[in-house]
Amino acid sequence: MSPLAALITLLTSAGLAVVAIAVFRLPLRALPSALARSLEVIGAVVLFSAANVVLGMVLVLVLRRIDAYYFSLYEAADVAVLGLSFSQAIVFYAWRGAAGRA
Amino acid sequence: MPCGSSERVFAFLCRIVGALRVAAFLIAAFTPAANRFGRWMATASDLAPSDAIVVLGASARGGTLSDPSMRRAVAGIQLYREGLAPRIIMMGLGGEGPIRAKLASSLGVPADAIAVEDEEPTTRDEAGRIGQLMRQQGKRSVLLVTDVIHMKRAKRLFEQQELTVHPVPTNVGLLRAESAGGRLTLTRTLAFELVALGYHRLFGYLR
Numbered sequence: 001m002s003p004l005a006a007l008i009t010l011l012t013s014a015g016l017a018v019v020a021i022a023v024f025r026l027p028l029r030a031l032p033s034a035l036a037r038s039l040e041v042i043g044a045v046v047l048f049s050a051a052n053v054v055l056g057m058v059l060v061l062v063l064r065r066i067d068a069y070y071f072s073l074y075e076a077a078d079v080a081v082l083g084l085s086f087s088q089a090i091v092f093y094a095w096r097g098a099a100g101r102a
Numbered sequence: 103m104p105c106g107s108s109e110r111v112f113a114f115l116c117r118i119v120g121a122l123r124v125a126a127f128l129i130a131a132f133t134p135a136a137n138r139f140g141r142w143m144a145t146a147s148d149l150a151p152s153d154a155i156v157v158l159g160a161s162a163r164g165g166t167l168s169d170p171s172m173r174r175a176v177a178g179i180q181l182y183r184e185g186l187a188p189r190i191i192m193m194g195l196g197g198e199g200p201i202r203a204k205l206a207s208s209l210g211v212p213a214d215a216i217a218v219e220d221e222e223p224t225t226r227d228e229a230g231r232i233g234q235l236m237r238q239q240g241k242r243s244v245l246l247v248t249d250v251i252h253m254k255r256a257k258r259l260f261e262q263q264e265l266t267v268h269p270v271p272t273n274v275g276l277l278r279a280e281s282a283g284g285r286l287t288l289t290r291t292l293a294f295e296l297v298a299l300g301y302h303r304l305f306g307y308l309r
Contacts, residue, residue, distance in 0.1 A: 006132070
């Protein structure tokens with residue numbers, strides 16, 4: 001197991017909660033709704049990642065047929081795809097928020 | 103469906119997927135599930151005298167072998183030096199095959215015992231090429247060297263070429279990952295391999 005990683009995260013989460021309540025005056029009753037919203041963003045990252053990877057795999061398979069250069073299917077699942085999918089989800093949710101619908 | 107309604111459905115779907123993702127992350131990182139699944143996916147080593155040692159390609163960039171490539175090459179050279187086969191076939195695109203051949207030569211493998219096959223981009227192509235070579239030479243058995251999680255698919259593809267395959271998996275330490283990071287790496291490797299197995303089944307490459 002990794003007790004150190006869990007302990008560090010618990011400590012910073014507790015510290016953040018103290019700052020949020022004492023300094024930013026965030027109401028504790030809004031926390032469950034914030035957690036649900038966080039799950040939505042994480043879910044959107046997963047869905048956007050899946051769409052990007054599937055589209056990437058289809059493109060690689062098409063390119064393999066029309067080009068002499070070999071493209072690996074692994075390139076479609078590069079770690080950069082996860083980072084870009086994360087950005088897509090953040091922008092999408094910020095857009096919804098800006099439109100007053102998130 | 104009205105815009106607001108479809109947005110609510112999307113948000114609900116995202117929430118479910120997000121909850122599953124968080125659960126999957128916690129299970130993968132903080133429980134031994136990945137190690138157990140990895141051991142189930144793994145193929146045990148079966149050292150036996152064979153006609154050839156086949157070292158499958160991984161990758162090389164700028165004249166340098168990647169870590170998996172180096173591990174496989176060294177394992178193949180070790181098998182040769184233990185006298186388990188009279189020749190070693192180094193595979194791999196992008197200069198990988200020749201770099202490995204040079205490494206084998208520098209570690210005492212005679213040049214006439216080393217063959218390079220460096221034009222096959224996929225494991226399936228590598229199996230096809232080796233099957234063809236072995237049939238031409240009237241040989242049948244190989245010591246197959248590749249990563250432990252890749253071995254199940256590779257072994258089946260080589261067996262489909264009517265070869266007797268003795269697997270020699272490398273990087274078996276991956277299955278004993280003790281840190282959360284190590285287990286996440288193992289999970290990612292397993293996920294890639296499951297997708298590859300599914301792809302091979304879907305297109306009928308694995309019988």
